Amino acid sequence: MKTFLGSIVAGLLLALPLAAQAGNVTVKGSDTMVILGQRWAEEFMKKTPGTKVQVTGGGSGVGLAALQNGTTEIAMSSREMKDAEKTKLRTRYNTTGVEIPVAKDGVTFYVSESNPVNALTVEQLRGIYVGDITNWKQVGGPDAPIIIYSRENSSGTYVFVKDHVLDGEDYVASAQTLPGTAAVVNAVAKEKNSIGYGGAAYAKGIKELKIKQGNEEVAPSAENIKTGKYPLSRDLYFYLRNKPSGEAKTFIDFALSPEGQAVVTKVGYFPVK
Amino acid sequence: MEQGLSQPLVAPSLSPAARRRQLREKVIAGLITLMAFTGIAALILIIIFVAKEALGLFLDAEARHEASLSKMFLAQDVPAGRPAFRWQPVSKVPKVSMIPLFVGTLKTTVVSMMVAVPLGVFGALFAAEFAPRRLRELLKPVIELLAGIPSVVLGFFALMVMSTVVKDVFHFDRPLNAMLAGLGLALAIVPVIFTVSEDALTAVPRSYREASLALGATPWETAWKVVLPAAAPGILAACVLGFGRAIGETMIVLMASGNADVISWSLGDSARSLSATIAAEMGEVVVGSPHYSLLFFIGVQLFLFTFVLNMLASSWTRRVVRKLTGGAA
Numbered sequence: 001m002k003t004f005l006g007s008i009v010a011g012l013l014l015a016l017p018l019a020a021q022a023g024n025v026t027v028k029g030s031d032t033m034v035i036l037g038q039r040w041a042e043e044f045m046k047k048t049p050g051t052k053v054q055v056t057g058g059g060s061g062v063g064l065a066a067l068q069n070g071t072t073e074i075a076m077s078s079r080e081m082k083d084a085e086k087t088k089l090r091t092r093y094n095t096t097g098v099e100i101p102v103a104k105d106g107v108t109f110y111v112s113e114s115n116p117v118n119a120l121t122v123e124q125l126r127g128i129y130v131g132d133i134t135n136w137k138q139v140g141g142p143d144a145p146i147i148i149y150s151r152e153n154s155s156g157t158y159v160f161v162k163d164h165v166l167d168g169e170d171y172v173a174s175a176q177t178l179p180g181t182a183a184v185v186n187a188v189a190k191e192k193n194s195i196g197y198g199g200a201a202y203a204k205g206i207k208e209l210k211i212k213q214g215n216e217e218v219a220p221s222a223e224n225i226k227t228g229k230y231p232l233s234r235d236l237y238f239y240l241r242n243k244p245s246g247e248a249k250t251f252i253d254f255a256l257s258p259e260g261q262a263v264v265t266k267v268g269y270f271p272v273k
Numbered sequence: 274m275e276q277g278l279s280q281p282l283v284a285p286s287l288s289p290a291a292r293r294r295q296l297r298e299k300v301i302a303g304l305i306t307l308m309a310f311t312g313i314a315a316l317i318l319i320i321i322f323v324a325k326e327a328l329g330l331f332l333d334a335e336a337r338h339e340a341s342l343s344k345m346f347l348a349q350d351v352p353a354g355r356p357a358f359r360w361q362p363v364s365k366v367p368k369v370s371m372i373p374l375f376v377g378t379l380k381t382t383v384v385s386m387m388v389a390v391p392l393g394v395f396g397a398l399f400a401a402e403f404a405p406r407r408l409r410e411l412l413k414p415v416i417e418l419l420a421g422i423p424s425v426v427l428g429f430f431a432l433m434v435m436s437t438v439v440k441d442v443f444h445f446d447r448p449l450n451a452m453l454a455g456l457g458l459a460l461a462i463v464p465v466i467f468t469v470s471e472d473a474l475t476a477v478p479r480s481y482r483e484a485s486l487a488l489g490a491t492p493w494e495t496a497w498k499v500v501l502p503a504a505a506p507g508i509l510a511a512c513v514l515g516f517g518r519a520i521g522e523t524m525i526v527l528m529a530s531g532n533a534d535v536i537s538w539s540l541g542d543s544a545r546s547l548s549a550t551i552a553a554e555m556g557e558v559v560v561g562s563p564h565y566s567l568l569f570f571i572g573v574q575l576f577l578f579t580f581v582l583n584m585l586a587s588s589w590t591r592r593v594v595r596k597l598t599g600g601a602a
């Protein structure tokens with residue numbers, strides 16, 4: 001009995017690495033993109049039976065680290081690769097990696113549905129997040145202190161907002177940070193004097209702020225993000241060590257095809273093409 | 274005695290069955306020792322691994338510049354020009370002060386202990402001394418079941434249900450704060466303190482209670498002045514266990530505390546704890562970077578805290594035991 005069990009365990013252990021290699025594509029990284037990656041994988045596997053695409057999340061950094069360690073073929077990232085990460089890749093594989101934008105996302109600021117404020121300028125948003133503006137009264141709202149929600153400082157979205165809204169300045173210390181966009185949305189939905197941010201795909205149960213530019217108010221709509229009129233749009237990327245080939249190439253080709261880009265729209269992001 | 278020494282020692286001859294039994298005993302003892310050493314070795318390896326990753330902070334020149342000890346523990350001039358403690362490792366000028374993290378950890382832990390220790394200990398005293406037998410038999414498994422609830426579920430409960438209640442009751446500005454995190458933590462710790470204390474209380478010999486009652490003490494006096502002190506070492510162990518869980522507990526704090534790196538003693542403000550910082554940032558940090566080493570360094574500190582606390586608690590326990598046994602031992 002014992003030897004029987006032992007042989008089963010040994011067999012499983014031996015089979016594991018084989019199963020992980022047999023013509024499979026592994027995709028890992030950004031939590032923002034994990035739903036998108038999974039939908040792509042589903043559709044792709046439906047179309048080409050016999051192939052397997054494994055998609056897991058963990059965060060952009062996790063995906064890029066896995067790329068450096070050689071444990072994933074494709075890394076999903078909601079931010080560009082950092083210099084330190086590129087250096088790592090170069091020393092280990094002698095490449096700088098291949099970057100493929102696969103979708104677009106608009107970083108949106110949320111407020112509670114009961115908040116009368118509908119649009120803010122980028123300068124006002126900066127004022128709120130660096131701590132110069134502390135009351136809704138200062139931006140045409142009710143007389144109430146602003147409760148600020150932010151993302152964890154390792155999130156790609158945190159860095160994006162820091163670079164594109166705060167001009168690289170630091171967030172105010174009282175900004176509360178939450179793990180994941182869903183948590184931010186939930187917190188903003190429950191606290192009527194709060195503001196938060198995240199991808200446009202998650203915005204449910206709260207109000208998305210428009211960005212005021214001159215006399216115009218630009219909503220984070222599909223059209224505005226695709227044309228680049230919405231000022232806070234960003235690319236979502238696939239990263240590979242080398243030029244894609246084999247199964248990975250057909251998968252990426254599928255993701256970039258009109259069919260694949262239709263999936264992007266369905267998930268709630270915006271096509272790159 | 275002398276006779277025994279002068280005579281040569283002769284091993285008694287064993288029957289084959291006895292010898293086999295002896296051999297089996299030896300093998301079993303060897304196996305147990307092997308397992309114990311495997312466990313210890315695994316622990317040591319984990320400590321070495323964590324320490325090694327943290328060591329990058331002191332060996333790497335870039336890391337030493339970015340996160341020196343003075344930058345971690347002393348006030349830094351943030352661009353505004355006035356010294357401050359900030360935790361912003363992802364910044365043009367990384368700010369890596371540990372002080373807000375210490376304050377946050379302390380705040381949430383203290384709140385949780387203030388709530389959980391009385392609840393857990395008095396609950397255990399009630400279950401062990403006053404509850405009718407049927408009730409006690411129901412109480413214990415139910416509370417042990419509570420101990421098995423995953424902390425993510427408790428954190429989620431704190432975030433979704435408790436946040437509005439706590440905010441309204443205490444009139445706080447923000448729904449996610451140190452108080453909420455502390456109360457959420459207490460939910461996780463009460464069962465731990467309760468079960469361990471209850472075991473300690475029921476382990477107090479019946480004769481103590483009988484002697485006390487025979488001297489005319491009321492059941493309450495017996496419980497409070499005899500049983501509770503007699504079980505003190507066990508109860509302290511329960512509290513230390515609870516403290517260890519509170520300081521290391523991650524998910525609840527991550528979800529309920531708001532994680533802002535503010536330094537304030539107000540329980541209505543957000544708090545950022547050591548453990549939640551590791552959990553929140555490890556996912557996206559560049560492997561091998563100063564920030565990465567910094568997170569491992571936090572891990573080392575957490576380990577040191579619990580280690581020192583355990584040492585203090587065990588030495589205190591020994592002293593109490595000596596006092597209880599009348600200094601005879």
